[in-house]
Each structure stands twice: as structure tokens, then as C-alpha cells.
Amino acid sequence: MSEKGKSLWSDAWRRLKKNRLAMVCLGLVAFYTLAALYGEAVYQVYKAKDQTAFYQKTDLSQAYQPPSSKHWMGTDALGRDVMQRLIQGTRIAYKVGIVTALIAIPIGVFFGCLAGYFGGRVDDFVVWLYSTVASMPGLLFILAIAMVVGKGLLGIYLGIGLTTWVGLCRLIRGEVIKHKEQAYVMAAKALGLSWPRILFRHILPNVFHVIIVTFTLRFPAAVSTEVFMSFLGIGVVSEPSWGVMINSARMRLWQGVWWEMTFVTLAIFGLVLAFNLLGDALRDALDPRLRTEGS
């Protein structure tokens, strides 16, 4: 019966598809995602069987094997396969990226929406709150939280998640302030819609592109923070995080054991680059101002 219109989302997707570099990055992100899913599957299987996973088993007779057909990326100091550990590192990186986003995005969106829409006292409170959080050096705050809840992933999740909502909150607040003055919001009020409906069903979809772009740019930043913390020894312990791997790889680097360091840093480089370039491309594709009529 009635025809389907072209939404602004499908419009943005069409523009993104035209950007070849963005599609390469999207492919790379998909590749990392598959690796992380495979890593999770392996991890869950061994956890269910209550066995030590093969990427954790030490075999000193196999230590420091250079890349070969058996071990594509060589082995580490304890004879463990670097590629399998790298895949587990991808799994941990994804967990950190996603869980911190799941903590930071709802906080940022919620406070940003309320502050922008209601203004006045509510706005004063939210601005005070995020200014207070932003005034503390981020890394110190993360370290403090990690110290309180102890080593491990929980500290990383909370540390990064509770500090990185500020940027998004600020952006959303600004966008909501801009959008609430627009005629469609006035129209919605005149039609008798309630404020939660106006805010979350009308304004939020119009500022949602900000959330997507922020997520793609925050994701690699969270991963780097995790790598850094694990490298310092206050993050992941006893699991093959990229930071843990870099830390152990640096020991024998001067003796010519180059493979572990090389492949881990390449993996990080690829992930950060792909997400950042994709984030930039998404920003261009989703920007409503760049929409051209009828093109």
C-alpha cells in the first residue's frame, strides 16, 4: 500500500557508502569485531569446561619461537601463541570499549538532555557536576577508582566509564538547547505532547548522530586507556590484555624478540586508526547541515 520514505538515516548510510576510506575502516572494524567474538567463544568454552585455556598454558620448551607456520605470530616468554593471545586481547579491548560506553553514554545523554531542555536550576546543577568531574585530571581519577575497587576489569570499567561522560554530556546539552528552540518542538508542545515524549522521541533522535560519533571516537580512547593501565600493572591481571602483552614483550625486545611487540602494537594501531577514521566519516555522513536537497 503506502510507499516507504527515505529516512535521514538511510540517507546518511548512502553517503557513508560513497566514502571508500570509511568503508575500508568499517571492514577493519568488522574484522576486529569478528576476532573479538571468536575470542569470547574460545574463552567461554574453556570457562565452561573449567580448564586452563590453551592461550594460557605455559610450555617453556616452546618459548620465544619466531613466527612460523605453526605459530603465525610466534610465541612469548612462556611458550604461548602470540596470535591467540592477541585475539584474547581484542576481546578484552572490546569489552572495555563497550562496557565503558554503556556506563558513560546513558549518564551523558540523561544529564545532557535534562540540562539542555529544562535549563535554569537543573542546568546549573549538571554544569556544576560535569565541571567538577572535568576539573580532576582524568587519569588520576581513573587510577583512584581502580585503587578503590581493586585491580582487574571492574576498576577499568568504572574508572573510564565514570570519567568520560562529560564530553558527551556537554555536546548533548548544547544540541538540545539548539533543538528545543526549533519550530518542530514548539509544534509538539502545541499538539499537547508530554515533555518526556518531546525530549526523548522528538529531540533525541535528532541529536542521536552525536552519540554515534562520540561512541566511535571514545571507543579507541577507552581501549588505549586500558592498555596503558594494564601496562602499568593496575589494570587487567593474569589475562592477555594488549597492555599486559606489551609489558612482557619489552623484556626481550633488545634480544631480537620483535614479534610480540610488533603484532600487538600493530593491532592497537589498526584499531585506533580504523575507529577514528570511521568516526570522522560518520560525522560527515550524519551531519544534517551537509545534506543536500534531492542528491
Place this chain on the structure above:
Amino acid sequence: MNELLQVENVSVRYGALEAVRGVSLVLAAGETLGLVGESGCGKSSLGRAVLALEPVAAGRVMFDGNSVTALKGAALKQFRRQAQMVFQDPFGSLNPRMSVGSAIEEVLFVHGIGASRTTRRDRAAELFRDVGLDENWLGRYPHEFSGGQRQRIGIARALALEPKLLVADEPVSALDVSVQADIIQLLKRIQRARGLAYLFIGHDLAVVREMSDRIAVMFKGEIVETGTSDQVCDNPQHSYTQKLLSAVPDIDKALA
């Protein structure tokens, strides 16, 4: 006379600026009152104050014998069903992320009109036909329509609640002249069919005269002259009205 709307000494303030100063108006059911004035004279602020979209600093607005100035919650929602608005900007007044069909269905849903999705969809299709649009376009998004079509969508959405009063805030001034005539004809046809009252706001005296039974001329936040359309246009009393009239191009004079 059966007064639908009574505006009594209403003032609207934005900080130190008094946009509307003690304005009084009456509007009967089924009648059209034109409100003319230059941009910034306060006519849009008055239109919004009538619909309780702008806080009233002084005076009161009576609708069907009840004050609307302090309405809240369910009572305000009930008032919204009876008094609706058509906006000047047909591009901005529709949510760009929502298909036009769901925008109309949402209004029906929120006000509890139509028991199921199908009845609401049928009602939206009916409204679309009423304003001269193809019901197959309900799934489309605002950016896929022309300015005139979007204004028709805005009118259909306002009519969804079957209001008694429609405040039309410069509904044609953003449109091409040829499209303006179509929209004016549409508004007149709707008024004949449904007997609703219009508060028609505009700056183009020729357009306002075409629409209105009576005209109020607004200048610097005050009403300087009211009367029937013919009185105001053919025999203006206030110097500002005379100035406004001299700005209307007159084809007879130009040819003479």
C-alpha cells in the same frame, strides 16, 4: 455574539522587552480574525500566548468561557485538542526524523483518538486526503515534500484533533505566491466544511484581507485599529494602517 476566544488586556514580556502590551480581542466561533503588522510587532507572540505556549505577563485569555492562562496537565491537554496552530515555517515545524504519517498518528495516539493502529492510520489517510495530499505518501519523510506540501501536512496534523480554533501564524509567507493561493483556498474550504475559527496572522494585508472577516492592526505591541476587513482596508483610521495599505501594490493604480 457567541464568543469562542476573548483576549483581555494581555501582555507578553521577554525580560525587559514588552512584546505585547495590554491587547484585547474577541473571536466568535467560525469567524476569521486577521492580525496584521510588521515583523517584530508582537503578533506571533500574541498568537502563542493565545495557545498558552507563551506565558502571559498580565491579563487573561478566555476560551469557551474558561481561562487558559494557568492551565496545567490534563486540562491543558484538553485545551490543546480544541485550539491548534499552523506554523510559518513548513520546513522547521515537522520533525525531520519522523515519517509524516507517524507524526499524525502520534498526535492521535497521545490524545487517545482511535482505538488501534489501523484506525489511527485510516484517520491519518483521511486527513491527508482532506488537505489534498496522496495518502500513499504517509510513509515519507518531511524532506521529501515541497514547501506547499509540508504546509498541507502541518494543517492536516493540526486538524487531527478537530479543533474549534486554528491560530495560523503567517502560514503562507514562506511559500511561493502561486502556492500561497492554493493554501488560502484550502484553509477557506476547511473552514466552510468544519466551521472552525481562525486567528490568521500575517504581514501581507492583501493576503489577510482575502482570508478575514475582521482585521486587527497591530503596531509596536498594541492593537491600533480593528474593524471589518472592508472598513480597515477601504477606510483606514490609523496612520500606521494607511502606511501598511500604501505598501500593498494596487494593480488598478499601476495601470491608471
